[in-house]
Amino acid sequence: xxxxxxxxxxxxxxxxxxxxxxxxxxxxxxxxxxxxxxxxxxxxxxxxxxxxxxxxxxxxxxxxxxxxxxxxxxxxxxxx
Amino acid sequence: xxxxxxxxxxxxxxxxxxxxxxxxxxxxxxxxxxxxxxxxxxxxxxxxxxxxxxxxxxxxxxxxxxxxxxxxxxxxxxxxxxxxxxxxxxxxxxxxxxxxxxxxxxxxxxxxxxxxxxxxxxxxxxxxxxxxxxxxxxxxxxxxxxxxxxxxxxxxxxxxxxxxxxxxxxxxxxxxxxxxxxxxxxxxxxxxxxxxxxxxxxxxxxxxxxxxxxxxxxxxxxxxxxxxxxxxxxxxxxxxxxxxxxxxxxxxxxxxxxxxx
Numbered sequence: 387x388x389x390x391x392x393x394x395x396x397x398x399x400x401x402x403x404x405x406x407x408x409x410x411x412x413x414x415x416x417x418x419x420x421x422x423x424x425x426x427x428x429x430x431x432x433x434x435x436x437x438x439x440x441x442x443x444x445x446x447x448x449x450x451x452x453x454x455x456x457x458x459x460x461x462x463x464x465x466x
Numbered sequence: 467x468x469x470x471x472x473x474x475x476x477x478x479x480x481x482x483x484x485x486x487x488x489x490x491x492x493x494x495x496x497x498x499x500x501x502x503x504x505x506x507x508x509x510x511x512x513x514x515x516x517x518x519x520x521x522x523x524x525x526x527x528x529x530x531x532x533x534x535x536x537x538x539x540x541x542x543x544x545x546x547x548x549x550x551x552x553x554x555x556x557x558x559x560x561x562x563x564x565x566x567x568x569x570x571x572x573x574x575x576x577x578x579x580x581x582x583x584x585x586x587x588x589x590x591x592x593x594x595x596x597x598x599x600x601x602x603x604x605x606x607x608x609x610x611x612x613x614x615x616x617x618x619x620x621x622x623x624x625x626x627x628x629x630x631x632x633x634x635x636x637x638x639x640x641x642x643x644x645x646x647x648x649x650x651x652x653x654x655x656x657x658x659x660x661x662x663x664x665x666x667x668x669x670x671x672x673x674x675x676x677x678x679x680x681x682x683x684x685x686x687x688x689x690x691x692x693x694x695x696x697x698x699x700x701x702x703x704x705x706x707x708x709x710x711x712x713x714x715x716x717x718x719x720x721x722x723x724x725x726x727x
Contacts, residue, residue, distance in 0.1 A: 415618060422618040423592060426607050433607075445611040447618060 389461040395435060396456055399428055410453040425450050438463050469499075469506055469518065475544045478526035479517050482506040486513040487573070487722050488551045490542070493518075494559030494579075495589065495647060496608075498525030498634040501558065504711035510719025517545055521564065523642030525634065535649045539567035546571040554722055558707065560590070560646065563653045566662035574669040574725045576718050579704050581650055582659060582672075583683050583690075590651035593644060605640035612636070621702070621709040631708070663691055670694045671721045673714060675702035695721065 393410075400407050405420055414420050433439060440463055449459045469480035480499045489511065491502040499518035505511055522538045523529035530537035542564060546553045552573035557565035562580035569575065581587060593601060608615065612632035622628050653659045663670070672687060674680040676698050684696055697717040702709035 422611075422615040423589065425614070425618065426604060426611060429607055429611070430604055440610075442610040445614050447614050450614065 389457060392432070392436070392460045392464070393453070393457045395432060396428065396453060396460075399431055400424070407453050410457075412453075413451055414453075415447055415451050428456075432460055436460065436464050469503070475541065476528065477522065477541050477545065478520040479545065481518075482516040484513045484515040486515060486551070487726060488515040488517065488546075488553045489718070489722070490545055490553060490555050490565075490568075491516060491518040492521060492542070492555065492557045492561035492564055493524065493634075494561055495643060495650075496524075496635050496638060497558070498637060500525075500630055500634060501705070502556075502707060503630075504707065505715055508711065508715035508719065510712075510716045514719070514722070515551055519545065521561065523646065524638045526637070529639070529642045532645070533649070534645050535563050535653060536567060538646075539564050543568060543571075552726060554725075556718060559704065560650045563650045563659055566653075566659050569662060569666040569668060572668060574671070574722065575663075576721060577670065577672045578706055578714070579674055579678060579680050580672065581654060582663070583686060584655060585683050586680060587651050587654055588679075590647040593647040594651050596644075598641075598644065601644050602640045605643060609635050619703065620705045660690060669721070669725045671697060671717070673697045673699060673706055673717055675704060675706050675709065676700035677703045680704070697721075 397407060400420065403424065405424065407419065429440060444459060448455065450456055469482055472479050472481055491505060493499065493501045498520045502518040505516050505518065519542060520527040522541050530541060546568055553571060554574045554576060555565040555568055555572050556576045556578060557580055558578040560581050562577055562582055565575055596604060612635035613628055616622065616628045616631045622631065670691060672694055681698060687694060699706040699710045699713050699717065702714070706714040
């Protein structure tokens with residue numbers, strides 16, 4: 387998946403759940419836009435779609451704090 | 467004042483002994499005794515006999531067979547035999563279904579963001595929609611993300627404390643969590659839980675977080691359970707005992723003293 391694809395997939399994921407992300411830089415943690423169960427579902431969705439695996443040490447709040455942060459995380463981990 | 471680890475009839479408990487009323491502290495899904503650690507230092511609970519329980523299948527206590535809620539309550543029931551001490555049940559989230567089965571020996575029930583009405587079932591609704599394989603995969607992911615989940619869902623500022631709380635996710639199994647979540651969901655939706663609460667005339671207090679969705683269900687709770695009291699902990703979400711321990715334990719201590727006066 388390209389970085390563009392990852393971004394589109396994340397946006398679509400939250401749009402489908404009625405929780406559109408207002409801005410790529412908005413702090414999702416402080417704003418409460420999504421909850422922790424949403425995060426776990428998202429990780430499952432992207433790991434399956436992108437055929438990648440996110441190690442435990444990368445499962446931090448900062449890596450999921452915003453859309454930009456998540457795109458960076460998954461784009462870095464996608465297979466070459 | 468520290469907790470002393472004991473075992474009673476195969477149930478692991480952490481106890482801060484006291485000569486006053488006994489408080490049975492029952493955690494929610496994925497949790498264990500450590501979610502009530504701050505209770506020992508709470509001035510409002512001074513002198514009370516605190517028992518923080520690892521419910522069967524969580525923490526250090528072995529799981530039980532079906533029917534899971536009845537069996538969990540059966541294992542915990544001996545802890546309610548406080549002798550001359552009155553026993554109060556403090557039930558967080560899914561533990562409402564356990565506490566509801568222990569009301570006959572209790573002097574009162576304190577529901578902490580308890581799963582009592584269908585709107586409280588967001589988590590178990592989701593888990594119920596997953597088959598065993600899908601849930602096992604998600605559970606594994608949840609365990610990897612446990613510290614992130616604790617940070618996202620609570621207002622605990624101390625990183626070491628969050629790491630401690632995250633340990634409870636490693637001590638339960640996907641099978642137990644799924645069985646309990648499905649049973650709790652059925653317990654509420656079928657009306658069985660409400661039936662238990664309605665059948666017993668005893669003092670009840672519901673504590674909810676001001677930042678939680680549970681506050682919106684107060685009116686319905688008051689209608690279904692006349693006489694139920696309510697306390698809102700403004701600075702808290704779904705984990706009042708972690709987010710605002712002093713205020714939460716003040717509410718509990720005041721309620722217990724009022725009932726016993």
